[in-house]
Amino acid sequence: MKKQIGLVPLGEVPAMVLKVIAANIVAYYKWPAIVLPMAPVPRSAFDDRRLKYDAGIIINTLDEWDFSDYSKIVGVMSQDIFIPIFNHVYGQAIQGGNLALVSLFRLNRNVDGSLPPPSLCYERAAKVALHELGHLFNLFHCDESKCVMHFSGAIDDLDTIPFYLCRDCERRLTA
Numbered sequence: 001m002k003k004q005i006g007l008v009p010l011g012e013v014p015a016m017v018l019k020v021i022a023a024n025i026v027a028y029y030k031w032p033a034i035v036l037p038m039a040p041v042p043r044s045a046f047d048d049r050r051l052k053y054d055a056g057i058i059i060n061t062l063d064e065w066d067f068s069d070y071s072k073i074v075g076v077m078s079q080d081i082f083i084p085i086f087n088h089v090y091g092q093a094i095q096g097g098n099l100a101l102v103s104l105f106r107l108n109r110n111v112d113g114s115l116p117p118p119s120l121c122y123e124r125a126a127k128v129a130l131h132e133l134g135h136l137f138n139l140f141h142c143d144e145s146k147c148v149m150h151f152s153g154a155i156d157d158l159d160t161i162p163f164y165l166c167r168d169c170e171r172r173l174t175a
Contacts, residue, residue: 004032005133006070010058010077011041016118017104017125018076024126028148028163029133031071039065041077055081055092059099072098072136074129080105090158091128093135100132111156124158139169 005025007018015035022033045057058075067073081103082088090107093100107124110116116124127148134149142149147166152158165173 002069003071004034004069005029005072005074006067007033007035008062008067008073008075009035009038010075011038011079013038013076013078013104017122020122021074021076021102021126021129024130024163025133028130028165029137034070039075041079047082050082050087052080052082052088053077053103055083055089055101055103058101059092059094062099062101067098070098072133073100074132075099075101076104076125076129077101078104090124090152091132093132095135095140096138097136100129100136102128102132106155107158109155111154120159123163124155127152127158127161127163130163134165134169134173137173139165139172142166142169144168 007022018035022035025033042058042061045053047054062075080088083092091102104125108121130148139149141151144166146162147169148161149169150161
């Protein structure tokens with residue numbers, strides 16, 4: 001298995017977002033990140049009751065596709081996602097696995113409903129991707145508020161966390 005990360009746009013995803021996520025993966029995890037061809041958003045993942053996509057079903061679908069040339073896969077989509085215990089999530093990953101998902105849906109609005117500048121949307125997307133990749137590298141949520149592995153349940157939480165890992169998470173990553 002090659003030591004590289006594949007970014008899979010699921011449906012229409014802005015090319016610049018994918019480039020920013022890839023650049024941040026290379027900068028912070030030191031792994032090559034390759035943007036793969038667009039794949040369809042799995043229709044079976046849409047929940048008619050919640051009017052959102054089930055992140056778990058999408059990850060299971062990704063698991064059925066052939067990504068044998070990649071060590072880790074991060075799906076990126078523009079639609080809203082959820083997991084059964086949360087109404088929405090910014091991303092989801094299989095702890096210690098090789099599949100993660102990032103949703104851009106809630107990253108393009110501020111708490112007050114206003115539109116942030118594109119640079120802030122890119123920053124948010126990169127942080128979510130780095131966080132979910134941390135889970136793939138078997139890092140857990142961190143209590144340190146100045147760590148990319150700190151849980152961000154709200155957009156203002158996401159805006160306050162940095163791009164980097166705290167010393168403890170960095171140590172666990174390299175151990």
